[in-house]
Amino acid sequence: MGSNEPVSKPFPSKESITPFWRTELHELDDHRTTEELPESCDILIIGAGYAGITAAYHLLCNEETAPSAKPSVVLLEARQACSGATGRNGGHLRPSVYSRLTKWIKKYGLEAAEELAKFEFDHIRAVADVVKKEKIDCDFKLSRSFDIHTEPEVAAAAKKDYLELKKAGIAKTTIDDIVFTDGDDAEQVSGVKGCVACVETSAGQVWPYKLMMGLLSRAVSQGLNLQTHTPCTSITPSPITAGKWIATTPRGTITASKTIIATNGYTSALLPEYSTKIYPAKGICCRIVCPPSFTPPKLSSTYVLRLGNGSGDYLIQREDGSIIVGGARPNYISNTSSWLSNTDDSTLIPNAASYFDTYMQDNFAGWEESGAYVERIWTGIMGYNADENPSVGEVPGRDGMFVAAGFEGHGMPVIFLTMKGVAEMVGRGKRFEETGIPRMYKTTRERLESDYNVLVRGEGK
Numbered sequence: 001m002g003s004n005e006p007v008s009k010p011f012p013s014k015e016s017i018t019p020f021w022r023t024e025l026h027e028l029d030d031h032r033t034t035e036e037l038p039e040s041c042d043i044l045i046i047g048a049g050y051a052g053i054t055a056a057y058h059l060l061c062n063e064e065t066a067p068s069a070k071p072s073v074v075l076l077e078a079r080q081a082c083s084g085a086t087g088r089n090g091g092h093l094r095p096s097v098y099s100r101l102t103k104w105i106k107k108y109g110l111e112a113a114e115e116l117a118k119f120e121f122d123h124i125r126a127v128a129d130v131v132k133k134e135k136i137d138c139d140f141k142l143s144r145s146f147d148i149h150t151e152p153e154v155a156a157a158a159k160k161d162y163l164e165l166k167k168a169g170i171a172k173t174t175i176d177d178i179v180f181t182d183g184d185d186a187e188q189v190s191g192v193k194g195c196v197a198c199v200e201t202s203a204g205q206v207w208p209y210k211l212m213m214g215l216l217s218r219a220v221s222q223g224l225n226l227q228t229h230t231p232c233t234s235i236t237p238s239p240i241t242a243g244k245w246i247a248t249t250p251r252g253t254i255t256a257s258k259t260i261i262a263t264n265g266y267t268s269a270l271l272p273e274y275s276t277k278i279y280p281a282k283g284i285c286c287r288i289v290c291p292p293s294f295t296p297p298k299l300s301s302t303y304v305l306r307l308g309n310g311s312g313d314y315l316i317q318r319e320d321g322s323i324i325v326g327g328a329r330p331n332y333i334s335n336t337s338s339w340l341s342n343t344d345d346s347t348l349i350p351n352a353a354s355y356f357d358t359y360m361q362d363n364f365a366g367w368e369e370s371g372a373y374v375e376r377i378w379t380g381i382m383g384y385n386a387d388e389n390p391s392v393g394e395v396p397g398r399d400g401m402f403v404a405a406g407f408e409g410h411g412m413p414v415i416f417l418t419m420k421g422v423a424e425m426v427g428r429g430k431r432f433e434e435t436g437i438p439r440m441y442k443t444t445r446e447r448l449e450s451d452y453n454v455l456v457r458g459e460g461k
Contacts, residue, residue, distance in 0.1 A: 009269045010280045011231065012078045012381070015346040019088045019378040020287040020324065022080075026213035029080045033225040037251045041074040041225070043426060044247055044256035046232045046270065048077035050086040050212060050415045051404045052262035057215045058423035060222040065420055067427035073224050074254060076247065078231035082212040085264060086411070088345070088380030090285055090314045090326045092302055093127055093204035094145050095120035095413045097174045102161045108440050110170065116438040117171035123413040124204050127211075130416070136214030138207045139319065145203035145302040148192050154306065155182060155197035162199070177202050191297075191365050192305065203302050205316045208412070227251075235259065235270050235401075243400050258400045258426050262419075265383035266343065267405040271395060273448055278391060278406040279455055281384040282339040284352045285326030286377035288360055290370050296321035297366040305363065323372070328355035340455065345379045353377055382409040386453040391443040392418055393432045394425065402426055403443055 043059060045052045056075050058065040077083075097117045104113035124142065131140045149155035159182060165175050181189045182197035190198040220226055230249050238244040238255055245259045261270055265280035290296045296317070303315040305327075313327030332338050332352045339349060356374050360367040383406040385391070390408065395401045404422050407415060421435030432442050 010266050010341070010343045011233075011269050012084065012266060013344050013346050014079075016079070016083065017346060017348070017378040019285070019380070020376050021087050021091070021207060021209040022083065024210075026081070026210070026217070028213060028216055028220060028226065030228050031081065031220070031226050032228060032230075033220065034227075037227060037230065037249065037254055038072075038074055038225060039253075040255040042071035042256070043073045043258050043260065044245070044254060045073065045075045045260045045262055046235075046247065047084075047262035047264065047266075048075050048081045048216070048226070048228065049084045049262065049264065050208075050411050051264065051407075051419055052077070052260070053082065053212050053216045053219070054416050054419040055260050055262060055404070055423055055426075056219040056224045058420045059427050060219050060224055062420065062423070065423045065427065070223060071427065073219075074256070075219075075224055075226050076230045076232050076249065076254075077226070077228045079229065081216060081226065081228055082209050085380045085382050085409075086212055087209045088285060088378055089208055089409075089412065091205050091208055091316050091324050092145075092314050093124060093206055093412045094302065094304070094314070095123065095174070095201065095203070096304075096410060097121065097171065098162055098165065098178055098199060098201070099147065099158065101165060101171060101174075105170070112439055114171045116440065117174045119417060119436070119438050120413045121174045121177070121202075123416055124202055126416055127204060127206070130215070131206075131211065134214055134218055136211055138210035138214060140204060140206045140211065142202070142204050143302050144200050144300070145304070146190050146192070147199040147201070148190055148195050148303060148305045148307075149197040149199075150192075150194045150307050152196050158199065159197060187365075191299065192303070193363055193365060200301065205302055232270060245401060259402065260422060260426060261395075261401065261403045261405065264405045264407060264411075265381045267383065267391075267403065271403060273395075274391065274403075274405075276453065277386045277448060279341055279384045279386075280343045281382045281409070282342040282345065282349060282379055283326060283382055283409060284328050284349050284377065284379050285324065286356045286374050288323040288325060288356065288372050289375040290321065290372045294370050296323075296370060296372070297364075299364075307363070322375070323360060325356060325359060328352040331355045340384070343381050345381050348377065348379055383407055384409070384455060386455055387447060387450065388454055390414070390418070390441050391447070392422065392437055392441040393443045395443060396445040396448060
């Protein structure tokens, strides 16, 4: 798979397909707090997506993490606010624990695996709490979610893992939350044709753009200087003041005491040491609607559908009955150049666009005569990792430079609390180990120098 050559300067494309989530734009979408770029600041954040926005929120608005003396914080964004992967995802706040827990235990040990399981599970309540606290209108709701299996052998392995974890009392809160249904009942319970087992867990769903813009608005009200359409093209040590960093943009430079790189799949454009560690990865998502003459059946849960051939489609139903669904991996995964190290979200992925044409009719009972069709389809650029874990913390060899990137298309149930921890490191001087961020996320010299690469050599698969 792929190439082991470093990714060459992955910057966001200038144009992009408009996703459904960005059809109702916020007043801060193209905002610049000041006409001119500030010459300096205490903390510079690069990237106004989920990670960058929540970093600003925790630094300026969260009394649990904000520094005692309010810092000056500047947030740079290459395009519009929340125009990258966060504004293009599936709107799914869904921990993915049981299916990966056994692998984590074997690779990282029981304690580290349980730590990560709890971290993801805790995000459901954390996001629910901040939506309520800040009164953000973002269609957030708690739900249950089905993990659908259609292959008997895969389903049997999943059940074996589940029963062994439950018997051993491992990650008890997360595992006790699971309802496992298989056999003849699975298809009826899930509503998915050909389902041989379904694993039900707690989850949530949200309008991601509105959630982010709500948090961004709060941060701006507390002094955040937001500068959209201001791409950072390089970042270098200050030749004048030791420990400070100079970010270069087309509009000038800005000097910062501390910097947070929150650019996900684009990270190696500014931090070349991550060029064989974090790769841009293009994904596809769509909105499906029915003709006015048909009332869509109400789905009881959100879904991840494992339909064979390596699929792992993700799906939610909105209150208006429309469906947001993404994935389509079987149609493009073998054509590596169409998605890996690809930063063009202005075009669709060849062969993937037709995947969803009759998706609901083909897979869901009661939708056969729905006439459901793809009303809008788009792409987004995620950050995939050589070792399958995000890179978080102070960048080795770069004092005062922090990174939080490479969230594997799974940022919704890990980023909010990750950035809470990053804010504590940056604003309060805490050590990584004091923040509650899973230990396997820590960016280290050892990870940077490792030859392990699941993306280009298929290791660990």
